[in-house]
Amino acid sequence: MARYRLIDAYLASLRTRVRWRSDVEDHLYSAAERFEAGGIDGDLAQRAVLERFGDPDLVARAYATAPYGGLAVPTSSTRAAGTYAIASAVLWAGVIGAWWATGLIEPGYEWRTGGASVTDMLGGIALIGAVSFMVAAMVGLARRHGGLGPLGTSGLAVTGVGLVAALQPWVFTGWGALTVAGVLLFAAAMWRQGVAPRLPTLVFGVGPAVGLVTWSILRGAQGTIDLSGFWGEHWFENAAGLAVGGAILAAGLLGLGRWLRAEGLAGTGSTDGAIPA
Amino acid sequence: MRGQALKGRLDLLLRATLHDGAKHGYPVIEHLRERSAVAFDLPEGTVYPALHRLEHGGLLSSEWSVVQGRNRRTYRLTEKGHSALGEQRRAWDEFSGAVASVLAGSEWPATA
Numbered sequence: 609m610a611r612y613r614l615i616d617a618y619l620a621s622l623r624t625r626v627r628w629r630s631d632v633e634d635h636l637y638s639a640a641e642r643f644e645a646g647g648i649d650g651d652l653a654q655r656a657v658l659e660r661f662g663d664p665d666l667v668a669r670a671y672a673t674a675p676y677g678g679l680a681v682p683t684s685s686t687r688a689a690g691t692y693a694i695a696s697a698v699l700w701a702g703v704i705g706a707w708w709a710t711g712l713i714e715p716g717y718e719w720r721t722g723g724a725s726v727t728d729m730l731g732g733i734a735l736i737g738a739v740s741f742m743v744a745a746m747v748g749l750a751r752r753h754g755g756l757g758p759l760g761t762s763g764l765a766v767t768g769v770g771l772v773a774a775l776q777p778w779v780f781t782g783w784g785a786l787t788v789a790g791v792l793l794f795a796a797a798m799w800r801q802g803v804a805p806r807l808p809t810l811v812f813g814v815g816p817a818v819g820l821v822t823w824s825i826l827r828g829a830q831g832t833i834d835l836s837g838f839w840g841e842h843w844f845e846n847a848a849g850l851a852v853g854g855a856i857l858a859a860g861l862l863g864l865g866r867w868l869r870a871e872g873l874a875g876t877g878s879t880d881g882a883i884p885a
Numbered sequence: 886m887r888g889q890a891l892k893g894r895l896d897l898l899l900r901a902t903l904h905d906g907a908k909h910g911y912p913v914i915e916h917l918r919e920r921s922a923v924a925f926d927l928p929e930g931t932v933y934p935a936l937h938r939l940e941h942g943g944l945l946s947s948e949w950s951v952v953q954g955r956n957r958r959t960y961r962l963t964e965k966g967h968s969a970l971g972e973q974r975r976a977w978d979e980f981s982g983a984v985a986s987v988l989a990g991s992e993w994p995a996t997a
Contacts, residue, residue, distance in 0.1 A: 631910045631958040632933060638911045639929075662928025670931035755941070802949060802956055 612640055614654035622664040636661060689748020690868025692741045697858040697865065699738035704847075704854045706731025711843035718838045732777040739771045739787065742861065746794055749804070749864070756797040763794025778839060780846065784823075784853075788816040791857065805867055812860025819853010895935050897977065898925065900944060900962060900970045907961035910936060936960055944969055 615636045622632070636657055643653035661667070709727040710717055717725065746764050750756045756763075767790030773783035795813025798804050826845035839846055902908065902916045913936070914929045939945045944966035947958050962970065 631956070632930070634909065634952075634955045634957045635911045635914070635929065635933075637955060638909075660926075660929050662930040666928055667930035670928075670934045800949070 611650070612637060612654055614651060614658060615640060618658050618661075618664065622667060686748055686752045686868055689745045689752065690865045690870075692748065693745035693861045693865030693868065696738050696741035696745060697861040699734045699741060700854045700858040700861070702734035703731055703738055704851045706734055707843075707847040707850050711840070711847045715840060715843055717840040717843065735774050735777045735783075736771075739767070739774045739783070742791075743767055743771055745861065745865065745868075748868070749798065752803070752868075756794070756801060756803070759800065760794055760797030763790050763792070763797060766790035766793060780839070780850075784816070784820065784850075788820050788853075791816050795860075804864060808860050808863025808867065810860070811856055812864055815855075815857030815860050816853045818856050819849050819851075822852040823849025895927075895932070896939060896944075897970070897973050899932070899935060899939060900966055901974075903945065903960060903962045903966075904970060907959045909957050909959045913960065939966070 619633060619636070639657040639660070640650075640653050643656055644650060648656070662670075706727045710725060710731060713727065714725060717728070743764070746767060750760055750764060755761070766786055770783045770786030770790055773779060773786055777783070792813055795809055798809045799806070799813065823845060826848055827842060830842070830845070898917055899913060902913050902920070908916070910933060914932050917925050917932075936945065936947075940947055940960070943963060945960045946963050947960045950957050950959060
């Protein structure tokens with residue numbers, strides 16, 4: 609908010625130490641408006657507000673040391689969650705590559721009875737890794753905020769079941785549907801509580817669902833969606849659905865991962881913590 | 886009176902400020918400041934972790950709204966929070982009454 613340059617500078621400084629729910633911004637701007645309404649000059653009002661709010665280091669320490677007070681406190685496990693999210697994004701790209709390679713090399717490939725091809729095996733391993741790292745990243749995100757409520761817990765649980773289902777990668781409608789539902793629920797909880805930047809949260813949340821819609825449209829265009837056929841009968845539609853959903857999901861995970869990795873640990877930030885003059 | 890004196894009492898005071906209805910963070914802190922005649926003048930930024938802790942403990946609930954283009958979180962006491970507040974108020978009344986009674990009762994006797 610250009611009108612409040614001192615408060616903006618303070619928030620930028622605090623942001624290097626700790627992420628918080630946006631009630632802090634609301635507090636500072638509301639307080640400044642109230643001072644101004646009382647006839648106090650803009651800069652003077654902001655200084656008074658920041659003086660009362662406390663030094664950024666002190667506030668960051670309060671978040672870091674209060675049990676569960678740090679609903680938005682970055683920790684080393686938060687940074688690890690960022691790494692897991694990025695690893696998951698890379699592995700999702702691997703799954704997409706493996707599915708396309710399988711389809712292109714052997715278009716009529718039958719997963720269950722044809723024996724495992726190299727690309728098929730690599731795809732299965734990448735899938736288990738991708739979902740595992742994604743679940744680990746989701747756990748880290750939830751822990752960073754002291755939990756994300758029933759919606760977030762449900763999303764995590766459903767995605768966890770999806771991970772178990774992914775141990776049989778060829779049952780892609782099973783793990784796929786669970787991933788769509790789990791990620792959507794979890795991202796909805798993230799969105800509702802405003803715990804992460806909106807864009808990667810949205811991209812992450814809708815990615816698998818867009819993949820499902822793409823797959824349904826492509827399969828629907830062939831007549832009825834018959835789930836009893838083997839993978840190779842519809843390899844293009846299956847690989848295309850995965851490519852769209854997986855790529856969008858990976859982009860969201862990459863965004864969240866980079867954001868989590870970029871956080872400074874509370875209490876270990878730079879020393880420029882003085883209230884802006 | 887700075888934070889140290891409030892230690893252990895802040896949670897009770899925050900819940901008391903929400904007893905008469907939901908508020909967002911700024912009015913909660915203003916209420917605490919004004920009702921204490923500025924005696925409880927602690928760094929305001931340190932109050933939010935306490936609000937979050939109370940919410941995590943199920944004593945408060947909160948919801949987001951958008952006011953003047955800004956995200957605003959409004960806190961309210963839960964059923965559990967109301968109940969805990971009542972109990973702690975009674976305990977505090979007993980304690981402060983006993984202390985006041987002792988302090989008012991006598992000066993230290995001057996012995997010969």
